[in-house]
Amino acid sequence: MKKQAVRFDDTGLTCLIELLRGEGYEVIGPRKSGPAVRLARIESAADLTPGIDSETSPGRYRMAGAPDARIFGAGPAAESPKRYLHAPEARLAVAERENGAFRIIRDTPAAPKTALFGIRPCDVAGIARLDRVLLRDRYKDPDYEARREQTFIVAANCVRSSETCFCASMETGPRAASGFDIALTESVNGRREYLAEAGSTKGAAMLAQIKAEPAAADFVKASHAQCEAASAQQTRSVDYRRARKVILRNFEHRRWDAVGKRCLACGNCTMSCPTCFCVNTKDSSSPDLSHAERRRLWDSCFTQAFSYIHGGSVRTSTKSRYRQWLSHKLAHWQDQFGETGCVGCGRCITWCPAGIDITEEFAALDSSSQS
Amino acid sequence: MSSNGYKPKVAVFKFASCDGCQLSLLDCEDELLAVAAAIEICYFPEATRKVVKGPYDIALVEGSVTTHHDAQRIQQVRRSAKTLITIGACATAGGVQALRNWQDSAEMVRTVYAKPDFISTLKMSTPIAEHVPVDFELRGCPVQKYHLIELITATLIGRKPNIPAYSxxxxxxxxxxxxxxxxxxxxxxxxxxxxxxxxxxxxxxxxxxxxxxxxxxxxxxxxxxxxxxxxxxxxxxxxxxxxxxxxxxxxxxxxxxxxxx
Structure with a gap:
């Protein structure tokens, strides 16, 4: 594939959305919805919300006015795009009683054509992590696979960082390196302009249909420099290369007790995480026992039933559940899948009602292992 | 219904409550006939005047214990039922009427009733499980009707009800x-x-x-x-x-x- 980079303004952006819709994609992008910027259906470029920023801190999210009229200035949307690929709830199979026997009917995965538009590099990386787990492991997830094949990804590189962002240290952003069909980098020089780079043949074919001039080297350089500035804004970090060692060495650290007291075990971190993939299956039957269903639901390692094996739960304390989550995310994920499970989007920090900060918890373990 | 045509006997008992939870059973609408066909409703004053004597396979108990009379009655209910399931916040936690547990109930009775002498009440409103062993507690104010159907269905076929305890x-x-x-x-x-x-x-x-x-x-x-x-x-x-x-x-x-x- 020829590396393709073009430059266009809002007209080009409008055209891109129209092209995607013309090809039958439902476009899902960041838009103001209530008191947050959320991923939602986009009918046209007019649905995108310029001039909005988001202020995030542990356990807190507020929308705020932005210093400029950027469309993609607000940082990661309130939720990750996970739900569009790995559905929160899905029916897997139905059983009907027929003439004294059961007939099993498997549901064909529903796969709407979806364009994830303007998602952040951390979320693009999150999708790559899910791909590794749900497509390239011993067992493929047919529902995920069907949805993934129908997905078009337009990444929006970050030119500002939110307070809870730490993608730079996880090497997933603020500029997406791969995993997208098209990556946009927005500039404001009196008017909004976009550097659009193709990341796939599908993306290149789409860009070829937009009236745009090729991006000159200095425009590419200036656009990318904004991402570097965003990277420099980040105050949080995790040294993911050392994480495995640090965590395994500190399995009985006092810090786990302290965080176990603060943790609500509510599961918000895992639900908000773009890479947490755990599910539970739920069987049900009708009162007359003629019909039974198996459904799959997002689960969380923070529930008691999650670690239930014969006779009881293995992780009865909240401390042990938090330790399981953090050590899987930063350490055991590496053993399992050869990469880290965290992409540095910061949602587990922002959307934790108790404001527990994964970077702070890790730093506490790290500092004592150094001393 | 089991293969020999036996329908489990179900009774619904009310203690101190608003009746909202047992009405959830009648609110099952689409599923009501299927539930009713699978069981024999033996005692359910909100639905029928018919009374079939116990013992019962399942007793659904709504409401909290707030009187001496009810404290004795729940013992009888327990003795009459193979499986006792409490339904709703009153039965499982004492209900909104448990706010009295922080007050002087005698003084409240004097304030509210013209003839306090007629009122015989306990100082506290307490959940059923403080009085008798309970096999399953179904939560909610009111309970969720699909939980109720799941609970009855699961109990009838002897499997664990699929009712999450997470947040x-x-x-x-x-x-x-x-x-x-x-x-x-x-x-x-x-x-x-x-x-x-x-x-x-x-x-x-x-x-x-x-x-x-x-x-x-x-x-x-x-x-x-x-x-x-x-x-x-x-x-x-x-x-x-x-x-x-x-x-x-x-x-x-x-x-x-x-x-x-």
Whole structure:
């Protein structure tokens, strides 16, 4: 594939959305919805919300006015795009009683054509992590696979960082390196302009249909420099290369007790995480026992039933559940899948009602292992 | 129904309650006929005048114990039933009437009733499980009708009912609601409340009232800290914990501890 980079303004952006819709994609992008910027259906470029920023801190999210009229200035949307690929709830199979026997009917995965538009590099990386787990492991997830094949990804590189962002240290952003069909980098020089780079043949074919001039080297350089500035804004970090060692060495650290007291075990971190993939299956039957269903639901390692094996739960304390989550995310994920499970989007920090900060918890373990 | 045509005998008993939970059974509509066909309803005054004597396979018990008479009656109910299931916040936690447990009930009776002598009541409103062993507690104010159907179906075929004990937040996030505690600083009991309602209130931009009572390993103390940081007063927090499940120990403890902060 020829590396393709073009430059266009809002007209080009409008055209891109129209092209995607013309090809039958439902476009899902960041838009103001209530008191947050959320991923939602986009009918046209007019649905995108310029001039909005988001202020995030542990356990807190507020929308705020932005210093400029950027469309993609607000940082990661309130939720990750996970739900569009790995559905929160899905029916897997139905059983009907027929003439004294059961007939099993498997549901064909529903796969709407979806364009994830303007998602952040951390979320693009999150999708790559899910791909590794749900497509390239011993067992493929047919529902995920069907949805993934129908997905078009337009990444929006970050030119500002939110307070809870730490993608730079996880090497997933603020500029997406791969995993997208098209990556946009927005500039404001009196008017909004976009550097659009193709990341796939599908993306290149789409860009070829937009009236745009090729991006000159200095425009590419200036656009990318904004991402570097965003990277420099980040105050949080995790040294993911050392994480495995640090965590395994500190399995009985006092810090786990302290965080176990603060943790609500509510599961918000895992639900908000773009890479947490755990599910539970739920069987049900009708009162007359003629019909039974198996459904799959997002689960969380923070529930008691999650670690239930014969006779009881293995992780009865909240401390042990938090330790399981953090050590899987930063350490055991590496053993399992050869990469880290965290992409540095910061949602587990922002959307934790108790404001527990994964970077702070890790730093506490790290500092004592150094001393 | 078993293969020999035997229909399990089910009785519905009421103690101190508003009847809303047993009405959830009648509210099953589409599934009501299937449920009714699978069981023999032996005692259910809200639905029928027919009375079939026990013993019963399943007793559904609604309401809390608030009188001497009821404290004795629940013993009879237990003796008459193979499986005793309590339904709703009154039966499982004492209900909203357990607010009296922090008051002088004799004084309240004198204030409210013209002839207090006619009133015979206990000082406390207590859940059924404080009086007799309970086989399953179905939460909610009121209970969720699909839980009720699941519980009856599971009990009839002898499997464990599929009723989660985790937080409301799990349902809230699955449903795609925006967290109003984080995005607006609103007090919300979701992180300590058991799922079951489908995260109804947060979907309408209102914090969770805790209708389903404390979830498994509820950390109400930590949530108190969160609500204080978000600007709720101690008095507001106490009132948040003291509603339908006020006497459930995790909520009770949190509502008492907040005063000392």
């Amino acid at each position: 409301v937040c799990m349902e809230c996030k699955r449903n795609g609601n925006l967290c109003i505690a984080v995005a607006q600083g609103e007090p919300c009991l979701g992180p300590v409340t058991q799922a079951g309602c489908g995260a109804l209130c947060p979907a309408f931009n209102r914090g969770c009232y805790g209708c389903f009572g404390p979830m498994e390993s509820a950390n109400a103390e930590a949530l108190t800290g969160v609500m204080l940081r978000n600007g709720s007063t101690k008095d507001e927090i106490q009132r948040n914990f003291r509603t339908y499940n006020a006497w459930a120990w995790q909520f009770r403890q949190a509502s008492e501890e907040v005063e000392k902060r």
